[in-house]
Each structure stands twice: as C-alpha cells, then as structure tokens.
Amino acid sequence: MLRLDGVSYRYPGASRDALTDVSLSVGLGEFHAVLGPNGSGKTTLVRIALGALPPLVGSADIDRRPASMWPRQDLAKLVGVVPQREDNLFPQRVRETVLLGRYPHLSLWGRERPEDHAAVDRALAACDARHLADRWVWTLSGGEYQRVRVARALAQEPKLLVLDEPGISLDLKHEMELFELVRGLVERQGLGVLMITHDLNLAARFADSLLLLEGGRPIASGAPAEVLTQQTVETVFSWPVAMQTIEGRPQMIPLRKPKESQA
Template sequence: MKSLQAAESARLRANQLRLGYGDRLVVDGLDLDVLPGTVTAVIGPNGCGKSTLLRALGRLLKPRGGSVLLDGKRIDRMPTREVARIVGVLPQTPQAPEGLTVADLVARGRHPHQAWYRQWSADDEAAVAEALRMTRMTDLAERTIDELSGGQRQRAWISMALAQGTDLLLLDEPTTYLDLAHQIDVLDLVQHLHAEAGRTVVMVLHDLNLAARYADRLVAMRDGRIVREGSPAEVLTEELLLDVFGLDARVVPDPVAGTPLVVPIGSRHRS
C-alpha cells in the first residue's frame, strides 16, 4: 500500500491500471507512483508490459480500467495541449519525414505552445536554441535526420521533447539499436538533464546494469504486474533475477559506480 504522502506528491500515478490490445490484456491492476525529481527505470522481460505502461502514462494508450493521474488530475480529462506542455514522450522507434532537418524537428516541439492568436515567437526560438544546446546538437541543426548516426538521432528526438518545455520525460528504450558508447552518451545526457533542471524521468531499459547506474529507482515487471520497486540495490537481487528473468546470476558491486552489477552465470560456468 502506497503512503498517502507519496500518493499526494506523485507527478504521475497509475491507479489499478488495466491495459491491453484487442482481446489481449497486458497490464492488470497496476499501481505506480512516480515521484518528482527522480529517474525511474522500468525493467522486465520482453512482453511484460513495460512499453505499454509507458504509453499509458503518456496518454498514448487509453486504459481499459483504472486511471492515470498527472499532478493529481486525471490525464484523460486534461486538454491535449496542457498534457503536451508537461509531458514529453519519446517512443521506441520515432519516425521523421524524409529530408526533415534537426532544427525543423526540434521546432515541432513548440506546437503545443502555438495557437491561431500566437504564432512563432522569440520565446519559441530561444526554447529551440536551448534544447539544441543542452543536447549538444547546435552544430548539427541544419543536418537532416537521415544523415545522423543512431546516437545523434536519439539526441535530436530528445531535443524535440525538451523544446516542448516539459519537465517530465518518458523515454521508451532510448538506447535501442545503439552501440555501447552511444548508449552511455544518451544516458549521460538524460542524467545531465535530470541534474541540471531537476527533470522527472521515466524510461524503459533492457540493460540492467545501465538501469542500476542511471536510475534512482527501478520498477521490475513480470506478466503485466510490478514485482518489486525501490532502489537498484533493493530490486536487483539474485532471487529477483531468477524469479523475473529466469536468469541465474551473481550480483556484485560495480567497481566504477558502486551500484549493483549483474553477472550472468550461464551453463559454461555453472558448477
């Protein structure tokens, strides 16, 4: 049972959430509080409902039951523009029109602030410039998205979310298809955004060791339910890894970060 204080202070709150596609129920009766100023990583095996949960938190998927609260208000009853000014969502495989430049992509993040009586302004220009600066994309502003490396593309999409002026970011597997160096680059950027402006971040990650390094809290899911949540040390135990992932592993201190480090055993080294 969540404490009343945690529920009242949560930026996002899932309450008895039921989610699915067609005849298939993916998430059933899920409760989750995302506290302000935290970085939360959702982990779990493929098909457990991680991305589905993130889509519901960002109002991209309508719940079959339960509710999602954003700053205490039901997100499905809030105006779309209001939600877009608060929550920035980066889907798993975002697509941009062919030939679109980085600057044009990032400028699209200002759409929630536009109206028939308020067109492009100096404030919009400043917001785009600041988003490019924070993601180190200023020098690439006139490049097309097609020309960029995988890591640069991810930074461009994060720039667009930042240009929205949101302080709550939902990132669905932001390191997918990236080599390890670019994974670190993107997660360093996320950590910088969190540290510099206190942004609240929820991200789905597959790499357990990177999740432990970069997140304040981990949420472990299996079969559409939360099995355990808490600090990386509280969640990443050898018992949980076997139970949730079917993974026989040892958990030792990361020699660099001091966070839990998952070392799979595998049949070759099993005694």
C-alpha cells in the same frame, strides 16, 4: 507528478491482462526506470501513463488529473516524450524537427516567436547537438539522432520526460552519453524522468528507483539494490546471473549455462 495507482489493462480480445495491479509515482527531480523482459507490459504502461489508453482498473493521473482526460496540446507542454519508434515521412533538418517540440506552445494561427527559437537553441545546447542544427535528420548517426529526439522533447519545456527504450541500437559510448544526459537533466533542471529500458545495468547505475515487470505484474520496485537481487533477476529473466556492486549500484552479469544442462 505522474501517478499510476493499481492499474490493470487488457487489450480488446486478449486472453490475459497486459498489466495487472501496477502502481508507480514519478515526482520532479526523480529518475524512474521500468524494466522487464520483452512482452512484460512496459510499453502498455507508458501508453496508459500518457493517456493514450485509459486503464480498465485503477487510475493514471498526471498532475492530479486523469491522463486520458488531458487535452493533448496542454499535456504536451507538461510531458515530453521520446517514443520508441517514429519515421519521418519527409526529409527534415535537425532544427526543423526540434522546432516541432514548440508546436504545443503556438497558437492556431500564430507564427513561431523569438522565444520559440530560443527554446530550440537551449534544447539543442542541453543535448550537445547545436552543431547538428543544419544537418538533415537522415544523415545523423544513431546516437546523434537520439540526442536530437531528446532535444525535441526538451523544446516542449516539459516538467516530465518519458523515454521508451532510448538506448536501443546505440553503441557503448552513445548509450552512456545518453544516460548521462538524462541524469544531468534530472539533476540540473529538476525534470522527472520515466524511462522504459531493458538494460538492467544502466538503469541500476543511473535511476533512483526501478520497477520490474514480468507478464504485466510488478515483481519488485524501489531502490536498485532492493530490486536487482540475484534471485529476482534469475526468476524474471529465466537465466542464471551473478551480481556485483559497482559504484554502490548492483550490476548483473549473465552466466554461461553449465555444460550438462545445454544438452
């Protein structure tokens, strides 16, 4: 569905590559997570995968067509995105903002049809946000807001969902709920998911496959147990860790540095 093949990118005027030789393939019913420290190229990867930037080297295809060649409206019917940042210039109600997800399906002069409102209702229900429909967006808590943004992406009725750091600034319960929601969409609706996150443990628990980036280079990729080894994690994040296994998935625990090395 979404495929990056040997992608490299360098921003104009930059002295080093933001991405070097990265490959990734996300199919339907698969949950892929991209991990890495700050500045490791995660957001650049998403921009290239979604056609907002064309790769300098390699190819980035969605449904076997170069991502940057897709008309945006057609692509929005296929790929729903929960971007890292957005700000509402004007106050909006939840139902209105979720309805924005139907815009790619509307004709230039046509009104919203009953099926559009039905899709909004389904998306709200899938995200357990139906009771929020009439609230103002700015009154929502962080967790509710993220669920509404996922609902807007679902209202696009996409085959692929891309989330950029969706768990940031959420507390434990809301972050877990969000990951459970995304996992459920993969299993129940067969969506392909590409998620950028720096939460190694949650990614390892929920994703089928991980891609670990450092300085724009792919360090490891594959099943969580193969990617998250003590050695790799310590190298990439420059911090000592211990690894455990919970529910069959590797979990990382950062260690305190020994006293003498703190001095």
